Amino acid sequence: GYNTALFGKWHLGDVEGRLPTDQGFDQWFGVKNTSDEAGYSSTAQFDTSIVPLPYIWEGEKGKPSRKVKPFNLESRKTIDREIVERSEAFIAKQAHSDKPFFAYVALTQVHPPLGYHPDFINASRKGMYSDILMELDYNIGRILDALSKAEVAENTIVILSGDNGAVTDGIGGGSTGPWRGGFTGYEGGLRTVGIVRWPEKIKAGRVSDEIFSTLDWMPTLASLIGEEKRIPADRPIDGIDQSAFIxxxxxxxxxxxxxxxxxxxxxxxxxxxxxIHLKTNETLWSPVQTYLFPPVYDVANDPGEDNNLMKFNLFAHSWVYVPMGQILKEKGESMKKYRNINPGEVFSGY
Known part of the structure; x- marks a missing residue:
C-alpha cells in the first residue's frame, strides 16, 4: 500500500469517524471544513456557546485528532505556508521509503476571507487578489521543487485542479473567462483548472476540451498505477477510467x-x-429559476450560454431532451437498485 497524507482543507465530515485519518489517510493537518470559518470569530456577535471556535487540526491514524491553534483571520494568513512546509517534509521523508506515497495538498487559496502571507504584501503591486495569486503560484512551485529535490519528480503523478469555478462577487478579482456564472450550474461554475504531469509516462504540452470529471480520478489513477483490480466491483462507480485519454x-x-x-x-x-439546464441561478445570491422547457445551449459555439437553442427555430433542438432522459432514467434505476450510502454509515455492501 501507499503512505498517505492530507494537508489543507478537508470538508468531508467534521466529527471523529469522518476525518481524513478515518478515511484512508495516515496523517493530516488542516481545517475540518471550509476557509469561511476563519472569519467567524471576527464578527461582532460570534458566540462560542452556539458555534464552536474554529481550529486548525492535526492527526495520525488510530489516534484522536488534536487542535493546533485557532483558525482566525491571523492564522488564515499563514496556513498555506504551513501546508506547504508539511508537504515538503512528507515528500522528503517518503522519498527514502520502500513504499510509494500519496499526498493530497488542499491549499486554501483563493477563497474568502482573503488573507495571505506577509511575504506577499504588495508583491504584485496590483492589489490583494494579485498578491494572493503570486502566493499560490509560489506555493505550487515549492511542491514541485520538493519533488525534484527528493529526486522523485520524474515518476510522480502531479494533478493540479480546483473544486469550482471562480466566484467573483465581492472578492476583488477572478474571472470565468468566456464562460457564464461562477459557483452556478453554468460552465463558469463547472470548469476549473485541470493539469496533470507525469514526465515518465505523459507527454507534455497536450491541451484538450474533452469532458473530464473529478469523479474520474479514482479509477483513472488506479489504472495508471496498475491497481485497477482494487476498484470495487460490487457497486456502481461514478468515475470513468480515463487512463488511455490521459x-x-x-x-x-x-x-x-x-x-x-x-x-x-x-x-x-x-x-x-x-x-441542458433544469434549474439555474445567476449568482450565489440570486433565486433559483425552474423551467417549463429547459433551455439548451451548445457550449462549443456558445461558451457564454447566451443563445437558448430551444428558442432558435422554435423547438428544433428538443430532440436533445431524449439523451438527457435516457441518462436520467439509467441513473434513477441504478440509484433504486444501489441506494445511496448515508453519511457516517458503516457500509457492509449491497
Whole structure:
C-alpha cells in the first residue's frame, strides 16, 4: 500500500469517524471544513456557546485528532505556508521509503476571507487578489521543487485542479473567462483548472476540451498505477477510467456526459457539447429559476450560454431532451437498485 497524507482543507465530515485519518489517510493537518470559518470569530456577535471556535487540526491514524491553534483571520494568513512546509517534509521523508506515497495538498487559496502571507504584501503591486495569486503560484512551485529535490519528480503523478469555478462577487478579482456564472450550474461554475504531469509516462504540452470529471480520478489513477483490480466491483462507480485519454493513446475522453448538482438538486446535464439546464441561478445570491422547457445551449459555439437553442427555430433542438432522459432514467434505476450510502454509515455492501 501507499503512505498517505492530507494537508489543507478537508470538508468531508467534521466529527471523529469522518476525518481524513478515518478515511484512508495516515496523517493530516488542516481545517475540518471550509476557509469561511476563519472569519467567524471576527464578527461582532460570534458566540462560542452556539458555534464552536474554529481550529486548525492535526492527526495520525488510530489516534484522536488534536487542535493546533485557532483558525482566525491571523492564522488564515499563514496556513498555506504551513501546508506547504508539511508537504515538503512528507515528500522528503517518503522519498527514502520502500513504499510509494500519496499526498493530497488542499491549499486554501483563493477563497474568502482573503488573507495571505506577509511575504506577499504588495508583491504584485496590483492589489490583494494579485498578491494572493503570486502566493499560490509560489506555493505550487515549492511542491514541485520538493519533488525534484527528493529526486522523485520524474515518476510522480502531479494533478493540479480546483473544486469550482471562480466566484467573483465581492472578492476583488477572478474571472470565468468566456464562460457564464461562477459557483452556478453554468460552465463558469463547472470548469476549473485541470493539469496533470507525469514526465515518465505523459507527454507534455497536450491541451484538450474533452469532458473530464473529478469523479474520474479514482479509477483513472488506479489504472495508471496498475491497481485497477482494487476498484470495487460490487457497486456502481461514478468515475470513468480515463487512463488511455490521459496518456495520449486516444484523443477522445471516454466520458460523454456529466450531471451537475447543487446540494441535492440536479441543475444541469451536459451531454457532448450540449448543456441542458433544469434549474439555474445567476449568482450565489440570486433565486433559483425552474423551467417549463429547459433551455439548451451548445457550449462549443456558445461558451457564454447566451443563445437558448430551444428558442432558435422554435423547438428544433428538443430532440436533445431524449439523451438527457435516457441518462436520467439509467441513473434513477441504478440509484433504486444501489441506494445511496448515508453519511457516517458503516457500509457492509449491497
Amino acid at each position: 496518456k495520449g493513446s486516444q484523443d477522445n475522453s471516454d466520458r460523454e456526459h456529466i450531471l451537475f448538482y447543487i446540494g441535492d438538486d440536479l441543475f444541469a446535464v451536459k451531454w457532448r457539447s450540449f448543456k
